[in-house]
Amino acid sequence: MATKLSTLFLSSGFGSLSGKVLDNPQFPYSSRCLLNTSCKMRPRRLSSRRKRKYLKKASYEHLSVHADFHPNDDEDSGSENVVEGVPILNQESLSSAVFNTSSAVQHNTEKETGEVDTEGLNKGVQLEDLIGMIKSAEKNILLLNQARVRALEDLEKILSEKEELQREINGLEMRLAETDTRIEVAAQEKVHVELLEDQFEELQKQLNFSSGTVQSMNGNLNDIPIDSLTKELHLLKSENIVLKNDIQTLKEELSNVKNADQHLAFLEKERSVLESSLKDLESKLSTSQEDGSKLSDLNAECMDLRNRVEHLQVLLDKATKQADQAIRVLQQNEELQEKVEKLEESLEEANVFKLSSEKLQQDNELMQQKIDLLEDRLQSSDEELQSYIKLYQESVKEFQDTLDTIKKASKKTATDEPVNDMPWEFWSRLLLLIDGWLLEEKISGDDAKLLKEMAWKRDARIYDAYMACKEKNELEAVALFLSLTSSQKRSGLYVIHIAAEMAPVAKVGGLGDVITGLSKALQSRGHLVEIVLPKYDCMEYSRIKDLRLLDVVLESYFDGRLFKNKIWVGTVEGLPVYFIEPHHPDKFFWRAQYYGEHDDFKRFSYFSRAALELLLRAGKRPDIIHCHDWQTAFIAPLYWDLYYPKGLNSARICFTCHNFEYQGTAPASDLASCGLDVDQLNRQDRLQDNSSHERINPVKGAVVFSNIVTTVSPTYAQEVRRAEGGHGLHSTLNFHSKKFFGILNGIDTDVWNPSTDSFIKVQYNANDLQGKAENKDALRRHLGLSSNVRKPLVGCITRLVPQKGIHLIRYAIYRTLELGGQFVLLGSSPVPHIQREFEDIANHFQSHDQIRLVLAYDESLSHWIYAASDMFIIPSIFEPCGLTQMIAMRYGSIPIVRKTGGLNDSVFDVDDETTPTELQNGYTFLTPDEQGLNSALERAFSHYLNNPSSWQQLVQKVMDVDFSWETSAAQYEELYSKSVARARAVAAGRA
Numbered sequence: 003m004a005t006k007l008s009t010l011f012l013s014s015g016f017g018s019l020s021g022k023v024l025d026n027p028q029f030p031y032s033s034r035c036l037l038n039t040s041c042k043m044r045p046r047r048l049s050s051r052r053k054r055k056y057l058k059k060a061s062y063e064h065l066s067v068h069a070d071f072h073p074n075d076d077e078d079s080g081s082e083n084v085v086e087g088v089p090i091l092n093q094e095s096l097s098s099a100v101f102n103t104s105s106a107v108q109h110n111t112e113k114e115t116g117e118v119d120t121e122g123l124n125k126g127v128q129l130e131d132l133i134g135m136i137k138s139a140e141k142n143i144l145l146l147n148q149a150r151v152r153a154l155e156d157l158e159k160i161l162s163e164k165e166e167l168q169r170e171i172n173g174l175e176m177r178l179a180e181t182d183t184r185i186e187v188a189a190q191e192k193v194h195v196e197l198l199e200d201q202f203e204e205l206q207k208q209l210n211f212s213s214g215t216v217q218s219m220n221g222n223l224n225d226i227p228i229d230s231l232t233k234e235l236h237l238l239k240s241e242n243i244v245l246k247n248d249i250q251t252l253k254e255e256l257s258n259v260k261n262a263d264q265h266l267a268f269l270e271k272e273r274s275v276l277e278s279s280l281k282d283l284e285s286k287l288s289t290s291q292e293d294g295s296k297l298s299d300l301n302a303e304c305m306d307l308r309n310r311v312e313h314l315q316v317l318l319d320k321a322t323k324q325a326d327q328a329i330r331v332l333q334q335n336e337e338l339q340e341k342v343e344k345l346e347e348s349l350e351e352a353n354v355f356k357l358s359s360e361k362l363q364q365d366n367e368l369m370q371q372k373i374d375l376l377e378d379r380l381q382s383s384d385e386e387l388q389s390y391i392k393l394y395q396e397s398v399k400e401f402q403d404t405l406d407t408i409k410k411a412s413k414k415t416a417t418d419e420p421v422n423d424m425p426w427e428f429w430s431r432l433l434l435l436i437d438g439w440l441l442e443e444k445i446s447g448d449d450a451k452l453l454k455e456m457a458w459k460r461d462a463r464i465y466d467a468y469m470a471c472k473e474k475n476e477l478e479a480v481a482l483f484l485s486l487t488s489s490q491k492r493s494g495l496y497v498i499h500i501a502a503e504m505a506p507v508a509k510v511g512g513l514g515d516v517i518t519g520l521s522k523a524l525q526s527r528g529h530l531v532e533i534v535l536p537k538y539d540c541m542e543y544s545r546i547k548d549l550r551l552l553d554v555v556l557e558s559y560f561d562g563r564l565f566k567n568k569i570w571v572g573t574v575e576g577l578p579v580y581f582i583e584p585h586h587p588d589k590f591f592w593r594a595q596y597y598g599e600h601d602d603f604k605r606f607s608y609f610s611r612a613a614l615e616l617l618l619r620a621g622k623r624p625d626i627i628h629c630h631d632w633q634t635a636f637i638a639p640l641y642w643d644l645y646y647p648k649g650l651n652s653a654r655i656c657f658t659c660h661n662f663e664y665q666g667t668a669p670a671s672d673l674a675s676c677g678l679d680v681d682q683l684n685r686q687d688r689l690q691d692n693s694s695h696e697r698i699n700p701v702k703g704a705v706v707f708s709n710i711v712t713t714v715s716p717t718y719a720q721e722v723r724r725a726e727g728g729h730g731l732h733s734t735l736n737f738h739s740k741k742f743f744g745i746l747n748g749i750d751t752d753v754w755n756p757s758t759d760s761f762i763k764v765q766y767n768a769n770d771l772q773g774k775a776e777n778k779d780a781l782r783r784h785l786g787l788s789s790n791v792r793k794p795l796v797g798c799i800t801r802l803v804p805q806k807g808i809h810l811i812r813y814a815i816y817r818t819l820e821l822g823g824q825f826v827l828l829g830s831s832p833v834p835h836i837q838r839e840f841e842d843i844a845n846h847f848q849s850h851d852q853i854r855l856v857l858a859y860d861e862s863l864s865h866w867i868y869a870a871s872d873m874f875i876i877p878s879i880f881e882p883c884g885l886t887q888m889i890a891m892r893y894g895s896i897p898i899v900r901k902t903g904g905l906n907d908s909v910f911d912v913d914d915e916t917t918p919t920e921l922q923n924g925y926t927f928l929t930p931d932e933q934g935l936n937s938a939l940e941r942a943f944s945h946y947l948n949n950p951s952s953w954q955q956l957v958q959k960v961m962d963v964d965f966s967w968e969t970s971a972a973q974y975e976e977l978y979s980k981s982v983a984r985a986r987a988v989a990a991g992r993a
């Protein structure tokens with residue numbers, strides 16, 4: 003229980019480690035959830051912008067990710083309600099953000115640790131949860147207050163707008179009254195005009211009458227007073243003119259009145275418009291008043307929230323106290339545990355000691371009696387004396403044997419424990435014996451040194467050897483002693499792999515499988531193997547055991563300054579692994595994907611340097627540093643140029659190139675970032691790229707600067723030494739051919755084992771293939787394929803890149819359909835146009851009952867497809883090794899492959915009479931075109947359909963082929979040992 007709790011507290015960074023927890027991508031509860039998902043779905047497929055967005059959230063918004071809103075996050079603002087630019091928070095989201103967090107955290111924590119729920123874990127979760135919730139709640143309160151102020155400001159604005167409108171309405175009403183008055187005046191004037199018109203008519207009548215009178219009077223002018231008539235006429239005329247003017251004025255007045263009417267109509271309209279906008283404003287006003295009341299509701303809720311936060315604070319304090327107490331208890335527990343363990347150890351020792359001393363005592367007593375007896379008899383007879391001496395000698399021997407037996411039985415006789423109770427004479431005699439053999443040249447200086455060291459340390463193994471060879475002649479004795487040194491030499495290899503991938507925690511393709519498979523095989527052959535990896539945020543953390551952060555900060559150089567790195571350790575598949583977490587502002591391994599970033603060169607040159615820094619700081623003295631592919635190719639020049647002079651000088655460098663297509667070239671100046679001397683290295687015989695003098699080539703650098711260079715199959719090693727296969731490096735590889743080897747990869751037969759595989763529906767083996775048929779049936783149903791007819795199921799699991807023969811994979815899908823088979827493809831592509839092309843094919847066959855394309859990375863589905871398929875297609879243009887053909891065979895799926903690289907070294911055609919029958923295990927074709935593929939596919943179909951029993955024999959046969967790492971690991975071991983031996987010989991020669 004104590005250990006379990008301590009593991010939990012350590013890994014969760016409880017209490018004083020909480021700061022570390024927040025930085026720990028293995029642990030950020032919500033972010034892990036996101037990241038896990040993205041990783042499982044093969045992060046390569048995400049656009050880098052989205053991934054970075056994910057990542058940012060994952061890094062900084064641990065708890066807020068659970069909330070439905072984030073006030074400061076522009077990208078989330080779409081989920082808020084907005085009224086007049088004021089964000090109105092969704093209360094439901096708010097409360098669920100606060101109250102759902104703890105359950106989400108609980109869930110994710112369980113997922114991370116894989117541990118059963120414990121009290122300690124709950125407390126650890128609450129603590130983090132509460133801190134996050136308080137922060138989140140405080141932000142929300144602030145936002146609510148801001149929203150409230152903004153709403154009040156808007157309310158004021160609306161009110162002042164209303165006042166202004168009221169003023170405008172008043173003005174309009176006044177103008178309306180004015181207009182009314184004017185209309186009245188105009189009406190009066192109209193009446194007046196009519197009056198005047200009447201008068202005018204009357205006057206005209208009078209005028210007519212007057213002129214008639216004038217004419218009638220013309221005959222008797224003398225009778226009429228002319229002057230008075232003339233005057234009257236003038237008067238009338240002037241009156242007439244005045245009247246005309248009046249009429250004119252009245253007409254104008256009239257038209258004015260008409261205009262006034264129109265204006266009045268216009269004003270009426272304007273008034274109704276204004277009235278409607280006034281109504282609008284009034285409704286807005288009432289809405290904003292309602293909003294005001296909502297705001298006050300929110301205010302109340304906000305108060306409520308504040309109270310809850312205070313309550314949470316109280317809980318937090320309590321939890322903190324409990325946590326502190328728990329840590330104290332835990333520490334006490336640990337101390338107690340240690341004490342108990344020590345006591346148990348001493349008890350055990352005491353028991354052993356007691357037992358042996360009792361036995362010794364008994365023997366001593368027996369001997370003493372015998373001696374006494376002898377002494378008595380000595381006096382009586384010489385003859386008797388002789389016989390008793392013999393008896394004594396026998397007793398001594400018996401004692402010696404008993405002593406040996408006791409020692410063997412005792413724990414202290416564990417092979418490497420010192421033997422402390424032999425007299426010094428014994429060890430001196432042993433040392434002299436070894437020196438004698440050395441001088442007589444019966445053993446070498448190295449062997450003598452090792453043996454003397456063992457004697458000097460009073461190693462039980464050399465004691466046992468000495469005892470065992472008492473009865474032997476000298477030759478046998480020397481051989482026995484040398485067997486000690488050879489076993490010591492063999493177990494002495496200390497290999498450190500520095501790589502960018504490792505299955506199953508950080509796997510993109512075959513490289514990951516190789517690191518784990520080779521390391522496990524080397525480990526089981528008695529070597530000490532360690533692995534150094536970047537600490538990616540998107541790793542499968544659930545597959546790392548006992549992951550913990552070391553209490554150390556490693557500083558490493560980059561771009562002219564030192565950066566801090568955290569160092570994590572944990573075991574993966576039983577192997578010790580170091581994870582480097584750089585604290586560089588560019589967050590090199592916080593990208594939610596392994597490769598494909600614009601600054602990959604920087605990311606991995608940084609990592610390479612930091613890895614060597616770690617070895618130096620830890621005082622490690624490895625025999626071999628093994629780096630892989632361009633990502634860690636920098637190790638070779640960095641080691642010799644910078645770290646060898648600093649004292650990290652015990653190792654030989656081995657570089658394995660898993661695919662020469664990827665060389666990581668970059669402008670020469672980029673090399674300076676990790677501290678390498680560009681002027682020294684950008685040379686034709688060093689790192690300069692063979693086709694561009696301005697660029698450096700890390701893979702070329704590793705070929706030049708490593709002691710051993712390997713690639714992953716013998717055929718590929720030949721292919722890359724030719725211009726058409728070497729991707730520009732053939733001349734370099736030819737130049738360094740003496741240290742260049744092709745070793746065929748193996749597969750991890752523990753992981754890929756149909757009789758134990760937990761990813762498949764039914765386990766099976768070569769002698770019982772019923773399970774294979776059931777897996778096939780289940781997969782067909784799972785993918786919606788028809789399952790009632792005996793049809794061959796063709797599988798394909800691959801990265802969809804040009805190297806894999808994209809056009810031939812596409813052709814195989816359609817041709818399989820024509821031949822009456824079924825096809826299942828599992829794959830994804832980092833190349834957008836290829837991914838789109840396969841998406842189109844996948845959509846085309848979306849509900850087809852014979853073809854299914856799953857465009858994703860899915861580890862468990864891959865196991866199922868291997869188990870379910872009858873045939874497995876790999877039409878690669880080039881293939882450095884290829885693992886899928888070996889895995890397929892292990893699961894009884896017959897490979898159909900193009901003869902290239904590692905495929906050529908592992909698949910042999912069943913119809914090829916030049917190959918021994920026992921090796922024939924699949925179908926091959928040479929020319930990478932449709933006819934080539936078709937010929938192999940048709941032959942396989944015909945075999946499957948026409949000769950089922952022979953097919954089954956073939957299936958059983960391929961399942962028994964040994965593709966384990968044993969042979970390959972032995973080859974690597976030999977290369978390592980030879981290289982180390984050469985280095986030692988050179989060093990000895992110098993000395």
Ligand SMILES: Nc1ncnc2c1ncn2[C@@H]1O[C@H](COP(=O)(O)OP(=O)(O)O)[C@@H](O)[C@H]1O
Nearest residue numbers: 511512800801829858859860861864884885886
């Ligand atoms: N989409 C996928 N889902 C799951 N595993 C995959 C997928 N694609 C490839 N793999 C696995 O990756 C490894 C491929 O290794 P290999 O044949 O050497 O090809 P490469 O290293 O060129 O990708 C195999 O273990 C295979 O099962």
